[in-house]
Amino acid sequence: MQQPIGVIDSGVGGLTVARELMRQLPKEKFIYLGDTRRCPYGPRPKEQVKRYTWQMVHYLLEENIKMLIVACNTATAYTLQELQQTLAIPVIGVIEPGARAAIKSSQNKQIGVIGTEGTISSEAYPKTLKAIDHSISVDGLACPSFVPMIESGILSGEEAEKIVSTTLKPLKKGNKMDTLILGCTHYPLIKHLVQAEMGVDIQVISSGEETAREASLILAYHGLLQQGNSIPVHEFYTTGDMEKFRNVANSWFDAPIQVLELVELDPIQSSAN
Amino acid sequence: MQQPIGVIDSGVGGLTVARELMRQLPKEKFIYLGDTRRCPYGPRPKEQVKRYTWQMVHYLLEENIKMLIVACNTATAYTLQELQQTLAIPVIGVIEPGARAAIKSSQNKQIGVIGTEGTISSEAYPKTLKAIDHSISVDGLACPSFVPMIESGILSGEEAEKIVSTTLKPLKKGNKMDTLILGCTHYPLIKHLVQAEMGVDIQVISSGEETAREASLILAYHGLLQQGNSIPVHEFYTTGDMEKFRNVANSWFDAPIQVLELVELDPIQSSAN
Numbered sequence: 006m007q008q009p010i011g012v013i014d015s016g017v018g019g020l021t022v023a024r025e026l027m028r029q030l031p032k033e034k035f036i037y038l039g040d041t042r043r044c045p046y047g048p049r050p051k052e053q054v055k056r057y058t059w060q061m062v063h064y065l066l067e068e069n070i071k072m073l074i075v076a077c078n079t080a081t082a083y084t085l086q087e088l089q090q091t092l093a094i095p096v097i098g099v100i101e102p103g104a105r106a107a108i109k110s111s112q113n114k115q116i117g118v119i120g121t122e123g124t125i126s127s128e129a130y131p132k133t134l135k136a137i138d139h140s141i142s143v144d145g146l147a148c149p150s151f152v153p154m155i156e157s158g159i160l161s162g163e164e165a166e167k168i169v170s171t172t173l174k175p176l177k178k179g180n181k182m183d184t185l186i187l188g189c190t191h192y193p194l195i196k197h198l199v200q201a202e203m204g205v206d207i208q209v210i211s212s213g214e215e216t217a218r219e220a221s222l223i224l225a226y227h228g229l230l231q232q233g234n235s236i237p238v239h240e241f242y243t244t245g246d247m248e249k250f251r252n253v254a255n256s257w258f259d260a261p262i263q264v265l266e267l268v269e270l271d272p273i274q275s276s277a278n
Numbered sequence: 279m280q281q282p283i284g285v286i287d288s289g290v291g292g293l294t295v296a297r298e299l300m301r302q303l304p305k306e307k308f309i310y311l312g313d314t315r316r317c318p319y320g321p322r323p324k325e326q327v328k329r330y331t332w333q334m335v336h337y338l339l340e341e342n343i344k345m346l347i348v349a350c351n352t353a354t355a356y357t358l359q360e361l362q363q364t365l366a367i368p369v370i371g372v373i374e375p376g377a378r379a380a381i382k383s384s385q386n387k388q389i390g391v392i393g394t395e396g397t398i399s400s401e402a403y404p405k406t407l408k409a410i411d412h413s414i415s416v417d418g419l420a421c422p423s424f425v426p427m428i429e430s431g432i433l434s435g436e437e438a439e440k441i442v443s444t445t446l447k448p449l450k451k452g453n454k455m456d457t458l459i460l461g462c463t464h465y466p467l468i469k470h471l472v473q474a475e476m477g478v479d480i481q482v483i484s485s486g487e488e489t490a491r492e493a494s495l496i497l498a499y500h501g502l503l504q505q506g507n508s509i510p511v512h513e514f515y516t517t518g519d520m521e522k523f524r525n526v527a528n529s530w531f532d533a534p535i536q537v538l539e540l541v542e543l544d545p546i547q548s549s550a551n
C-alpha cells in the first residue's frame with residue numbers, strides 16, 4: 006500500500022505547492038487539507054493558528070501519512086519547529102526552501118520578499134536568511150491586494166498588471182536586489198506579472214517549486230520515495246464550501262480533481278496540544 | 279569549537295563545489311581533501327575507487343567532521359549509498375542534487391547530462407532521474423575534452439568556444455531538451471560557454487550550486503548549522519603536488535587559500551573496508 010504525503014493549508018493557496026509536489030514527485034500520493042472555513046490564518050492570534058494547525062495535523066496523521074508539508078506561510082512561521090520536534094515523520098514548511106533557493110540564486114546578497122502582511126511583519130524570511138548569512142540584506146513588502154485579486158480569478162490582463170505595478174513600486178525604488186522571493190503560496194499564479202514588472206534580471210523564487218524540491222530530497226534521504234510506477238489518485242479535503250474549492254482547484258490544476266471531501270475538524274483532537 | 283564539514287574529491291574539480299558551499303554557507307568551516315596524486319578516478323575499477331574514497335573518509339573522520347560532501351561524480355556513483363548507510367554523520371553526493379534541480383526546472387521532461395565518460399557510461403543520472411519520474415527522457419553526452427581544457431586554464435576565448443561547440447554538437451541535433459545538467463565538477467568553470475552554445479532557453483544546472491543548497495537543508499534539518507558570526511578559516515589537503523594545487527585553487531577562488539597541507543593516505547586505515 007502506498008503511504009500518502011499530507012499537505013495542509015489555511016485554504017486554497019497551498020494548492021500551488023501541491024501542484025508542484027505532484028509535478029516533481031509524480032509517483033507519490035498526496036492528501037491535501039485546506040481549512041477554507043477558517044481562512045485566512047494571517048490575521049489570527051498565534052495560539053489560535055497553532056490550535057487550528059494541530060487539528061489539521063491530527064486529522065492527517067489518522068490517514069497514515071509518511072511526511073507532512075505545511076503549505077502555508079503563517080502556519081509555518083508559528084508551528085514548524087514544534088511540529089518537527091513532536092512528530093515522528095519528516096515535516097517541511099514553505100519558508101526555508103524559498104530562503105535557501107534565494108541564497109543559491111543571489112550573487113549580490115540583496116534579496117526581496119513579498120507576502121501577506123502577516124508573513125512580512127513576522128520577519129520569518131529575514132530571520133531565516135540572516136541565520137545562514139548575516140551579510141544578506143533583505144527588503145520585504147506586504148502586498149495585501151494580491152490574494153483577493155488572485156482568488157477573484159484575475160491572473161492576467163490590464164487590471165492585474167496595474168495592481169501588480171502599483172503594489173511593487175516601493176520595491177523597485179532604488180533597489181539593487183537580484184532575487185525576489187514569492188513569500189505567499191498564492192503568488193506563483195501571477196509570477197509572470199511579477200517577473201514582467203521587476204524585469205528579466207531579477208530571479209523570482211517560487212516557494213512551491215522549492216518546497217517540492219526539498220520534499221523530494223527529504224523523502225530520498227529517509228528512503229521514503231515511492232517505488233514502482235503506479236499512478237496515484239490524490240485526495241482533497243476542505244472544511245468549507247466544496248463547490249468553491251472545486252472550482253478554484255480545477256482552474257489551477259491541469260486536470261480536474263477526482264476525490265474531494267468535506268471534513269469537520271474535531272476540536273477534541275487538539276485538546277492535548 | 280566549530281565542527282568542520284568535510285569535502286572529498288579525486289582532485290581539484292570538487293573545488294567548484296567547495297566554492298559554492300563556502301558562498302552559500304559562509305559561517306561553516308570546510309576541510310577539503312583532494313586525492314590529486316591518484317586523480318582521475320574515472321577510469322579506475324570500482325573496488326579501487328571505493329578503497330581510495332574510504333581512505334579519504336577515514337582521514338577526515340579524524341578531523342571530527344559533522345557532515346561529508348562527496349564532491350566527485352565517480353566516487354558518488356560508487357560509494358554514496360555505502361557511506362550513507364555506514365557513517366553516523368550525514369553524507370551528500372553531487373549526483374542527486376543536480377537531478378532534483380533538473381526535475382524542478384524542466385517543464386517538458388527532456389533533460390540532458392554532460393560529464394566524463396565514466397559518469398555518462400555509469401548511467402547514474404538517468405537512473406536517479408527515472409527513479410523519481412520514469413517519464414523523463416534523458417540524453418547523455420561524454421565530453422572527454424573538457425577536463426583537460428579546463429585544467430590547462432583555457433576557460434574562454436576562441437579555442438575554448440570551438441572545443442565546446444564541437445563537443446556539444448551531438449546534443450543539439452534535433453533535441454528538444456529544456457534543461458542540461460553539468461554532470462562534472464569541473465564544468466561550472468565553463469558554464470558561460472555551454473550556456474552560450476546551447477542558447478538562453480536551456481536551463482543549465484550546476485551540481486555544485488545544487489549540492490551546496492542541499493547541504494544547507496540537511497544541516498538545518500539536523501540542527502547542525504553553525505551559530506554565531508565567526509569567520510571560518512578553511513583547510514585544504516592534497517595528496518599530490520602542492521604548488522599545482524595552490525595555483526589552481528587560487529585561480530578558481532576569489533581569495534587565496536590560507537591553509538594547504540600535503541597528506542599521505544594510510545592504506546592501513548582502509549583495510550577494514
